[in-house]
Each structure stands twice: as C-alpha cells, then as structure tokens.
Amino acid sequence: xxxxxxxxxxxxxxxxxxxxxxxxxxxxxxxxxxxxxxxxxxxxxxxxxxxxxxxxxxxxxxxxxxxxxxxxxxxxxxxxxxxxxxxxxxxxxxxxxxxxxxxxxxxxxxxxxxxxxxxxxxxxxxxxxxxxxxxxxxxxxxxxxxxxxxxxxxxxxxxxxxxxxxxxxxxxxxxxxxxxxxxxxxxxxxxxxxxxxxxxxxxxxxxxxxxxxxxxxxxxxxxxxxxxxxxxxxxxxxxxxxxxxxxxxxxxxxxxxxxxxxxxxxxxxxxxxxxxxxxxxxxxxxxxxxxxxxxxxxxxxxxxxxxxxxxxxxxxxxxxxxxxxxxxxxxxxxxxxx
Amino acid sequence: xxxxxxxxxxxxxxxxxxxxxxxxxxxxxxxxxxxxxxxxxxxxxxxxxxxxxxxxxxxxxxxxxxxxxxxxxxxxxxxxxxxxxxxxxxxxxxxxxxxxxxxxxxxxxxxxxxxxxxxxxxxxxxxxxxxxxxxxxxxxxxxxxxxxxxxxxxxxxxxxxxxxxxxxxxxxxxxxxxxxxxxxxxxxxxxxxxxxxxxxxxxxxxxxxxxxxxxxxxxxxxxxxxxxxxxxxxxxxxxxxxxxxxxxxxxxxxxxxxxxxxxxxxxxxxxxxxxxxxxxxxxxxxxxxxxxxxxxxxxxxxxxxxxxxxxxxxxxxxxxxxxxxxxxxxxxxxxxxxxxxxxxxxxxxxxxxxxxxxxxxxxxxxxxxxxxxxxxxxxxxxxxxxxxxxxxxxxxxxxxxxxxxxxxxxxxxxxxxxxxxxxxxxxxxxxxxxxxxxxxxxxxxxxxxxxxxxxxxxxxxxxxxxxxxxxxxxxxxxxxxxxxxxxxxxxxxxxxxxxxxxxxxxxxxxxxxxxxxxxxxxxxxxxxxxxxxxxxxxxxxxxxxxxxxxxxxxxxxxxxxxxxxxxxxxxxxxxxxxxxxx
Numbered sequence: 001x002x003x004x005x006x007x008x009x010x011x012x013x014x015x016x017x018x019x020x021x022x023x024x025x026x027x028x029x030x031x032x033x034x035x036x037x038x039x040x041x042x043x044x045x046x047x048x049x050x051x052x053x054x055x056x057x058x059x060x061x062x063x064x065x066x067x068x069x070x071x072x073x074x075x076x077x078x079x080x081x082x083x084x085x086x087x088x089x090x091x092x093x094x095x096x097x098x099x100x101x102x103x104x105x106x107x108x109x110x111x112x113x114x115x116x117x118x119x120x121x122x123x124x125x126x127x128x129x130x131x132x133x134x135x136x137x138x139x140x141x142x143x144x145x146x147x148x149x150x151x152x153x154x155x156x157x158x159x160x161x162x163x164x165x166x167x168x169x170x171x172x173x174x175x176x177x178x179x180x181x182x183x184x185x186x187x188x189x190x191x192x193x194x195x196x197x198x199x200x201x202x203x204x205x206x207x208x209x210x211x212x213x214x215x216x217x218x219x220x221x222x223x224x225x226x227x228x229x230x231x232x233x234x235x236x237x238x239x240x241x242x243x244x245x246x247x248x249x250x251x252x253x254x255x256x257x258x259x260x261x262x263x264x265x266x267x268x269x270x271x272x273x274x275x276x277x278x279x280x281x282x283x284x285x286x287x288x289x290x291x292x293x294x295x296x297x298x299x300x301x302x303x304x305x306x307x308x309x310x311x312x313x314x315x316x317x318x319x320x321x322x323x324x325x326x327x328x329x330x331x332x333x334x335x336x337x338x
Numbered sequence: 339x340x341x342x343x344x345x346x347x348x349x350x351x352x353x354x355x356x357x358x359x360x361x362x363x364x365x366x367x368x369x370x371x372x373x374x375x376x377x378x379x380x381x382x383x384x385x386x387x388x389x390x391x392x393x394x395x396x397x398x399x400x401x402x403x404x405x406x407x408x409x410x411x412x413x414x415x416x417x418x419x420x421x422x423x424x425x426x427x428x429x430x431x432x433x434x435x436x437x438x439x440x441x442x443x444x445x446x447x448x449x450x451x452x453x454x455x456x457x458x459x460x461x462x463x464x465x466x467x468x469x470x471x472x473x474x475x476x477x478x479x480x481x482x483x484x485x486x487x488x489x490x491x492x493x494x495x496x497x498x499x500x501x502x503x504x505x506x507x508x509x510x511x512x513x514x515x516x517x518x519x520x521x522x523x524x525x526x527x528x529x530x531x532x533x534x535x536x537x538x539x540x541x542x543x544x545x546x547x548x549x550x551x552x553x554x555x556x557x558x559x560x561x562x563x564x565x566x567x568x569x570x571x572x573x574x575x576x577x578x579x580x581x582x583x584x585x586x587x588x589x590x591x592x593x594x595x596x597x598x599x600x601x602x603x604x605x606x607x608x609x610x611x612x613x614x615x616x617x618x619x620x621x622x623x624x625x626x627x628x629x630x631x632x633x634x635x636x637x638x639x640x641x642x643x644x645x646x647x648x649x650x651x652x653x654x655x656x657x658x659x660x661x662x663x664x665x666x667x668x669x670x671x672x673x674x675x676x677x678x679x680x681x682x683x684x685x686x687x688x689x690x691x692x693x694x695x696x697x698x699x700x701x702x703x704x705x706x707x708x709x710x711x712x713x714x715x716x717x718x719x720x721x722x723x724x725x726x727x728x729x730x731x732x733x734x735x736x737x738x739x740x741x742x743x744x745x746x747x748x749x750x751x752x753x754x755x756x757x758x759x760x761x762x763x764x765x766x767x768x769x770x771x772x773x774x775x776x777x778x779x780x781x782x783x784x785x786x787x788x789x790x791x792x793x794x795x796x797x798x799x800x801x802x803x804x805x806x807x808x809x810x811x812x813x814x815x816x817x818x819x820x821x822x823x824x825x826x827x828x829x830x831x832x833x834x835x836x837x838x839x840x841x842x843x844x845x846x847x848x849x850x851x852x853x854x855x856x857x858x859x860x861x862x863x864x865x866x867x868x869x870x871x872x873x874x875x876x877x878x879x880x881x882x883x884x885x886x887x888x889x890x891x892x893x894x895x896x897x898x899x900x901x902x903x904x905x906x907x908x909x910x911x912x913x914x915x916x917x918x919x920x
Contacts, residue, residue, distance in 0.1 A: 039769020041395050043737075045474060046772075046813060055810070057395060060472035064535075093396040095536035096386035104386075104555065161590060169594045176591050176600065182377075182557030182582040281587030283555040287383055294739070296768060 004324060011320045015313050022309040026302045027078055030293075031071070037091040037296045038062055044295075065091055065299075078302070087303035092295040098303035101288055106270065106307075108179055109284040112200055113207070113269035120208040121262045124148075124215025129251050131216070132223030145220070152213030160206040160279045167202060174202045177281030203280045207273065211265075215258065222254035256327055260319055267315025271308045372599070372877050373918065376578035376902075378403075378893045379592045379604035383585050387553035390540045392522050393473040400605060400894035402553070403583045405519045407560050407899065408450075408544035412441060412523075414897050414905065415507070415516030417638055417790070418882070418890050420691030423905045426455065426513070426523070426545065436501040436835070439512075443492040447567045449525045450549050455567075457488040462526035472535045478510035479521060503837045507791060515896040517638050517789050547576050547903055556585040568903060576902035577918050578878070589613055597621045599876040605894045606637075606869050611676040614872050623876040627891055628884040632671070634678040634868035635891050638687045638790030643750065643862040644783045648807050648820035651725045652781065655858045660719040660727075661782075662862045664757035665750060666711040671865050674745040679868035683709040684852075685787040685795050688866055690887070695792050698845040699852045706856035708863055716757050727758035735780040738765035746784050746864070754782075775818050776810045785814050786867060792844065793833045796851050799860055801827050821860035826851060878916045888913055 038058045045057070062068040066077055081088055087098035128148070131141045151159075168176040180186070180195045226232065227250065235245045274286035285304060292300035380401040390404050391397055399405040412427035428442045447455040464486040467476045482505060484497040496512070498505055506512055509520030528543050541550040547568060548560035560581045569575050586592040586601070586608075593613045595601040597620045609617070611633060618624045627635035643661070651657045667681030683703055686692050696703075720727055732754065736747040744765065751761040761782070766774055775783055787795055801824065803817035811818035829851045836843055871891045873881035882889040882901065889901050904915035 034766075034770045035768025037768075039772045040767075043768065043772055045395055056471040056477040057474070060470075061395075064472070090385075090396070093385045093389060094394060095391075095538070096389050100388075101385060161588075164591065164594065169598060172598065176595050176598075177587045178556045178584065179554075182584050183552055183559035183580065185552055186554075279588055279591070281383075281556055281585045281591060283383060288385070291382070291385065 008321060011317055015317045018313045019310055022306060026305045027075055030296060030298050030301045033296060035296055037298060040295045088299040090297055090300050092297040098299045101300060102303060102307060105283055105285045105288045110269065112203060113273060116204045116207040117265055117269060120211040121215050124212040125219045125258050128216035128219030129223050132220035133246050133250060135224055148213040148216040151209050152217060156210050157275050157279060159210060160276065163202050163206050175199050179283050203276050203282055207276060219254060219258055222257060223250055226250050226254055263315050263319045267312040270311045374579040376581045376878060377601050378583050379586045379601050379608055380583050381605050381608050383555045385555060387555050388540050389538045390542045391538055393534055395474050399519050403558055403560060404542055405896040407548035407581060408542045408546045409522045410545045410899060411513045411515045411520060411896060413514035414900055415514060416889055417516050417689055417691065418887050421908065430506055432503060436503045437498050439496040439505055441494050445492055446571050447545055449543050449545055450563055451543050453527050455545050456491045457494045459523050459526045460494045461486045461488050463524045466534050470534050475510040475521060482508060482511040504793065504834055507838060519896045546899060548581055558583045574903060574912060576915060593617050596624055596872060596874055599874060602874045602878055603871060603893050606871060609870060609872060611678045611870060614870060624872050624874050626870060626872050632678045632680055632868060634870040636687050637867035637869040639786035639788040639867050640682045640685050640687060641784055641864045641867055642685050642787055643864055644785050644819040645862060646778055646781050646819055647860055648778060649781055651723060654723050656719045656723040657725055658859045658862065660716045662708055662859060663710060663712045663715040665753055667709055667865060670749050673749045675868055678870050679865045681709045682863045682866045684863055686792060687790045692792060694841060695845055695848050698849050702852050702856050708856060708859060713757055731760040731762060732781040734761050734763045734782040735774055736763055736765050737771055738767045743784055775814045778807045778811060778818055778820055787815050792848060796830045797834060800830055819861055823854060823858060826854045875919060877919050879919050880914060880917045
C-alpha cells in the first residue's frame with residue numbers, strides 16, 4: 001500500500017507541474033502572436049464607421065485592462081487574479097467576465113458531448129463486443145464491421161452536412177440549427193426539454209455515429225484477442241454458459257482499456273467541438289475559443305485553454321490513481337515500480 | 339447465435355429511440371408562427387446576450403438588432419432616395435454662422451417603459467459621451483460638439499466646436515443615421531448613475547416599435563410593442579408581431595433555411611452569390627436587389643486601391659494613372675466578386691440621389707477615364723515618367739482576415755504583374771495591420787471609402803489629415819496615402835461650409851474638386867461595394883428592390899426600422915413598410 005501512496009504523490013506532482021506550466025504558457029503564448037486585442041477592436045469599429053477616436057478609446061481600454069503596463073507586471077497581476085479564482089474580463093465583449101462566458105457555454109458543450117460520448121461508448125462497446133465474440137459464427141453480424149469502418153473514416157463535417165441535408169431539409173424532422181427554438185425560454189418544462197432534445201438530435205447523431213465506429217472497432221479487436229486467452233478456455237472447460245463467459249470474463253476484461261479511452265475523451269470534451277458547433281449553430285466552448293483567438297481576447301483564451309488543460313490533466317490523474325485499484329494486473333507493489 | 343443477433347437489433351433500436359425523441363413533432367421552431375414572425379439570420383453568435391450596451395465597443399449592434407428595433411434616431415437618411423426623414427425629431431435649424439444647431443424633438447415620443455422622451459435624455463447622453471472616452475464614438479462626438487443645451491422640454495441646441503453646415507450628417511456625432519448606425523440617445527432615467535462602460539442595459543429600454551423578449555447566444559427575439567408612440571403619432575404599426583435574429587451556423591444552413599422558408603433574410607456576408615443563385619432556383623420566393631447580375635445592392639462605401647503618394651515614384655500622378663490603366667475592373671468584378679458588383683470610376687456609390695453630381699462631371703470622366711483598362715497607356719505613362727515597371731517592387735498590404743480583401747489582392751496583384759510590376763502581397767491582421775497602414779508603410783492597399791457622401795468622401799483627402807510617413811494617420815482611408823493639395827483643400831473646405839441642400843452650388847464645386855482629384859488620382863478606384871441581400875417573399879412582401887427602390891435593403895443597419903414601419907413622405911402620405919404576403 002505504501003507503493004500506492006508513493007504513486008499517488010508522484011501523480012499529484014505531475015498534475016500540479018502540468019497545470020503550473022500551462023498557467024504560464026497560456027499567458028505568454030497569445031501575446032507572442034502579432035497584433036493585440038485592442039487593435040482588433042479598433043479595426044472592428046473602423047469597419048462600421050469613422051474611427052477618429054480609435055486612439056482615445058484604445059488608451060482608455062488599455063488602461064482598464066492594464067495592457068499599458070510592462071509584461072512582467074501584467075503577468076504578476078494575472079497570477080494574483082488567478083490565485084483568487086478570477087479569470088478577469090473579456091476584452092472583446094467587455095464588461096462580460098471570462099467566467100460568465102465560460103459558464104454560459106459550458107453546459108451546452110458538456111451536456112451534449114458528455115451524453116453523446118457515453119452513449120456512443122456504450123453502444124459501440126456492446127455491439128463491438130457482441131460482434132467480436134460472434135466472429136466467425138455470424139455472417140450477419142460481421143456485416144456491421146465495414147459499416148463501422150466507414151463511419152470511423154468518414155470526415156465528421158461531411159456526415160454532419162449530409163445529416164442536415166437529409167433530416168432537416170429533404171425530410172425535415174429536425175431543426176437546422178441552434179440549441180433550442182428562438183424565443184423559447186430555458187425552463188424545466190416538458191416542452192422545453194423536448195425542444196432541446198429535438199435540437200440536440202442532429203448534432204448528437206453525427207457525433208455518436210462517428211465515434212461509435214471507433215469504440216466498436218476497438219472493442220471488437222479486444223474481444224477477439226481475448227478469446228484465445230487461457231482464462232476463457234478455462235471458463236469454457238468449466239462448462240459455463242456462453243453468455244456468462246462473454247459478459248463476466250471476456251467483456252469485463254476488455255472493458256478496462258475502453259474505460260481509459262472514455263475517460264480521456266471525457267477530459268477533452270470541455271474544449272467543445274468547434275466544427276459541430278459551427279455546422280449546427282450550437283452554442284458551446286469551441287465557438288468561444290475560436291472567436292477569442294480571432295479577436296486575440298487574451299483573458300478568454302487564457303481562461304478557456306486553462307479549463308481544457310485542467311480537465312484533461314484531472315481525467316489523466318483519475319485514471320492514473322484508479323487504475324491500480326481496478327486492474328490487479330497493474331502492480332504498484334513494494335518495489336515501488338509500475 | 340440467434341440471441342446475439344437479437345442483442346444487436348435491440349441495441350440498434352435503443353440507439354434509434356434515444357436519438358429520435360418526438361421526431362414527429364414540427365421540425366421548425368415551435369415558438370415561431372411564421373405568418374407573424376420575421377426571421378433574420380446573423381453572421382455570428384452573440385457572445386454575451388446579456389450585454390446590450392449599445393456604446394460598448396464589443397457589442398454588435400447589427401447582430402443583436404438593438405439599433406434596428408429598440409433604439410431610434412432623430413432623422414433617418416434614405417441614401418437610396420436622398421430623403422432626410424424626421425423621426426424622433428421634427429426639424430433642425432442652424433444659426434446664421436453654422437456654429438449652433440437647434441433641434442425640435444417630436445412631441446409624444448415615449449420610451450418603451452412609458453417614460454417620456456425629452457431634452458433631458460439628449461443632454462444626458464452628450465454629457466455621458468463627454469466624460470467617457472471609452473464609449474464608442476465619444477471622441478468623434480466631442481471633436482464636433484462643444485455642449486448641448488436644453489432650451490425647453492422638446493428643444494435642444496447643439497453648440498458646435500467650429501462652424502459646420504454638414505454637422506447633421508455626421509452620424510458619429512449626431513443621432514441621424516444614413517449608413518449603418520449612429521450616436522444613440524439613451525434614456526436618462528435608466529442610465530443615470532451607471533458606469534456607461536460596464537452597464538449591460540439588458541433588457542434595453544428604447545423608443546423603438548419592438549421590445550426584447552428573449553436573448554441567447556444564438557437567437558434574439560423581439561415582440562412588437564403595441565403601445566409604441568408611433569401608433570398614436572403616425573397611425574401605423576410594423577406588420578411582424580415578432581422579429582427574430584437567429585444564428586444559423588454555416589452558409590449551407592442559412593441557405594437551407596432560406597430555401598425551406600424558415601428564414602426571411604440573411605445579413606450581409608452570409609450567402610455567397612453562387613449559393614444565393616442556387617437557393618433562388620429552388621425557391622422562387624427568394625430574390626435579391628436586382629433580378630439579373632450583379633444581383634447585389636450597392637453598399638455606400640466603394641472600394642479603391644490606396645497608393646502611397648509619399649513613396650516615389652508613386653508621388654508622380656502619371657505613375658498612379660499607369661497603375662489605374664493596368665487594372666481590368668471587369669475581370670476583377672467577375673473573379674473576386676463572382677460578378678456581384680460593377681467597376682467604379684470614383685469613390686461614390688451609384689445611387690439615384692448622387693446622379694446629379696455624376697452628371698455634373700461627365701466631361702471630366704471623359705477626359706480622365708479612371709475605370710479604363712489599357713496596358714498601352716500604362717506603358718506610355720511609365721516611359722514618359724521615366725519609370726521602368728520591373729524596377730519597382732510594390733508592397734501590397736492586405737487584411738488577411740477578410741476574404742474579400744484577399745481575393746481582390748490576388749486578382750489585382752496578378753494584373754499588375756502582367757503589366758510588368760513586381761508585387762509583394764503582405765497579409766496582416768489586427769493591430770499590426772492597423773499600425774502598418776496608418777504609418778503609411780505600404781505601396782498598395784485596398785480599402786472601403788466611407789461614408790460615401792459626396793463632400794465627406796472628398797474631405798478624406800484633405801491636407802488636415804496628412805501626417806508624415808511613419809506617424810499615425812487619422813485612419814486608413816483618411817489620408818494614410820499621404821495626398822496633399824492646398825488648391826483641392828480650399829475647394830473642399832468651401833463645400834464643407836455650404837449647406838448640403840444647396841445642390842447647385844455644390845455641383846459646381848464638386849466639378850472643380852474632381853478636376854484636381856481625377857487629374858492627381860491619389861487613389862485608384864476599383865469597384866462599387868456589393869451587398870448581396872436575399873429576401874424571401876413567402877411570408878413578407880414589399881421588400882426594397884431595384885424595381886421598387888423605396889429604401890435600402892439592409893437588415894443590419896439602424897435604418898431597417900423604417901423598412902419594417904415605413905415612413906412619412908415629405909409632402910404628406912406614408913411610404914409603407916413590408917407587408918404580410920397573405
């Protein structure tokens with residue numbers, strides 16, 4: 001058990017180091033890009049009219065954001081704010097705070113991507129497992145393999161556009177875009193829930209179909225590999241029913257690497273799905289990051305990228321810590337080595 | 339074996355059931371009854387729908403709809419017809435030396451919360467702009483306005499910094515809107531005591547015919563205010579009960595929505611010409627400004643190639659003319675704009691209201707054919723200037739974030755190379771672009787020439803905007819190309835001191851100014867600016883079009899208010915707005 005605790009400490013150190021380095025990188029990296037957010041703001045104003053006062057306006061905002069101060073001083077202020085959990089104000093849509101921007105985008109991203117990731121993982125793993133187990137025994141089920149391959153290789157945006165064309169235009173059963181109907185107020189009512197589900201259907205379907213292929217294929221190959229293992233032969237020799245061998249022996253063992261994959265992909269979902277959000281006009285973190293990079297909105301870039309870094313690092317940490325507990329084959333024994 | 343197959347089928351069925359909840363219900367937005375709802379597609383998500391502060395530089399007036407539906411302006415300038423339409427104000431009058439402007443506000447105007455709109459709101463707004471340079475256009479306002487005085491409840495006097503008979507046309511300083519948007523009068527009772535830079539003003543209280551019902555990052559819904567002051571004053575009401583601004587996502591989505599009659603009009607830049615033609619073929623209710631090419635309405639800011647007059651040999655007008663003759667503007671319209679625009683000889687939009695001025699310079703346009711493509715002229719001008727094109731390497735600075743600029747740069751640089759020039763295209767963005775252009779560190783750069791008004795566009799070229807190379811010019815089109823001609827300045831100054839309604843005098847002076855401008859050709863005119871705006875007449879008709887050019891067809895401008903409501907004719911009567919199709 002001492003080995004395990006050492007492992008925990010090691011992983012925690014790596015976690016803290018990752019986050020600490022990222023905090024610095026996300027501060028300096030956007031500032032290395034030529035241009036600055038106030039120049040972008042000034043250009044935006046110039047696009048719609050005379051901008052003689054651009055300079056005075058830029059100076060006013062530079063002062064408000066502390067952008068007129070030397071970089072090291074800005075960095076210290078940033079660290080101090082961050083330590084208090086304050087991500088600051090957005091420059092492009094001042095006076096909105098970065099926290100508010102993330103807060104309004106995150107639920108849609110998490111709601112859609114978390115549910116679709118889990119659904120596609122579940123369905124892909126179960127069907128992949130069943131197909132793998134039945135390999136060589138059922139031609140009908142093997143027919144699913146090329147379909148999964150096709151889904152896995154098809155570019156995501158192509159599938160999305162095809163779905164929009166088929167299910168929102170030719171046979172209009174779903175709305176073309178948005179997260180819920182214009183004019184509808186978010187509320188815990190059955191009408192609103194149905195509306196949200198209807199709007200989420202196409203984005204969800206496109207995400208599920210594409211990622212389903214991958215989970216299907218990986219689970220199938222895991223099961224096929226596992227079929228030749230001694231413990232399966234032993235279970236068969238014991239005369240256990242086929243069903244029990246599949247679920248309790250083959251499937252359960254193959255689930256571990258799949259679970260790692262799921263945890264990693266869940267860690268990444270806070271980054272949103274830019275292409276999906278653009279194609280379906282869906283609000284989310286991907287669009288937020290995209291537009292903040294376009295306008296070089298330093299605080300929003302910092303806040304949203306940090307969020308991704310922390311959630312990926314956290315997902316990794318959880319896997320690292322949980323794995324030795326779940327999988328007895330991974331030993332963190334007295335030798336202290338994994 | 340059978341059991342596995344059943345499991346697979348069950349799993350598939352589960353998938354279908356999960357994904358198709360209530361698939362039989364109407365696909366279209368449930369909240370929108372299309373026969374009473376107008377739907378407009380916007381080009382971007384609204385990042386913070388809770389912030390509707392019209393003076394915050396980051397808030398998009400176009401995408402949120404606040405300046406079209408919520409706020410209103412003293413006057414609306416219909417660039418298409420040349421009418422200056424009184425709205426929140428009844429009239430204006432300058433004093434004899436044009437140092438003060440008296441405005442009579444309309445009686446009976448109320449804010450949407452029922453409070454009266456009056457002189458206090460006007461003086462409050464100008465005081466706010468004076469004290470807060472971070473507000474959009476605060477500096478422009480303060481450059482022009484010394485103070486605003488309340489004469490009585492409905493009369494205000496603008497004291498100007500210098501004599502200016504054109505002040506009422508400066509939208510960045512006076513609440514009269516022609517192009518896009520302008521200074522907006524705020525309700526004092528709402529904004530008093532608030533920090534105008536951090537106040538979110540949501541829901542916004544305006545005098546307009548609609549109030550905001552709901553705002554999210556992908557849609558804003560406005561409902562008609564049946565107590566709008568115009569109902570009593572004008573006896574009219576806009577037809578749509580509801581107006582929605584919706585972010586549809588990609589161009590494909592907007593096209594499908596338009597084809598499906600889910601959409602009435604998209605804002606500028608959402609649909610390309612090819613996509614529009616495709617949609618119009620599928621849905622005959624969808625039309626644009628003109629039935630045939632160029633289809634697009636002409637935006638008021640024509641495009642011209644800025645040539646750095648301070649860089650020899652471009653300080654020689656012959657070289658600038660040589661560049662002008664090297665450009666095939668017809669090919670440019672076809673290649674960079676898909677044929678959605680037309681070549682231009684000057685920097686003024688081809689509106690009916692401007693035609694008398696164009697007619698006044700017909701002789702000059704024959705003498706100086708500034709839209710002609712003729713490589714033999716290029717060669718002879720260059721040789722008489724003693725310049726060898728191949729010795730020149732021209733730095734063409736382009737805004738890398740704008741598709742249009744990139745496409746134009748590609749075509750123009752190819753054409754100039756074909757004429758023997760070496761051209762280096764330098765794409766830049768954001769602050770670096772701004773700095774480079776304003777310091778004059780370019781040989782060539784394409785730019786829009788706004789506001790497109792006759793005198794105001796000439797003013798851009800005045801020596802008062804001239805700064806030496808390396809220093810920041812006031813703005814790109816505002817003489818970053820370093821042109822200076824005192825003779826030209828004195829004519830334009832005289833034009834600026836002439837009442838804009840004195841067309842006869844202005845026409846003569848315009849002729850004099852253009853005799854110099856065309857001879858010197860400080861910038862090279864390229865094309866008129868296209869604004870491709872499709873309209874769907876399935877649910878709403880009477881959209882402005884080339885055949886029925888009663889207004890400007892732009893849903894992202896403050897003037898769109900009048901496309902919905904219509905407006906009073908100068909001699910009496912009413913020009914109606916859009917109508918329900920049925």
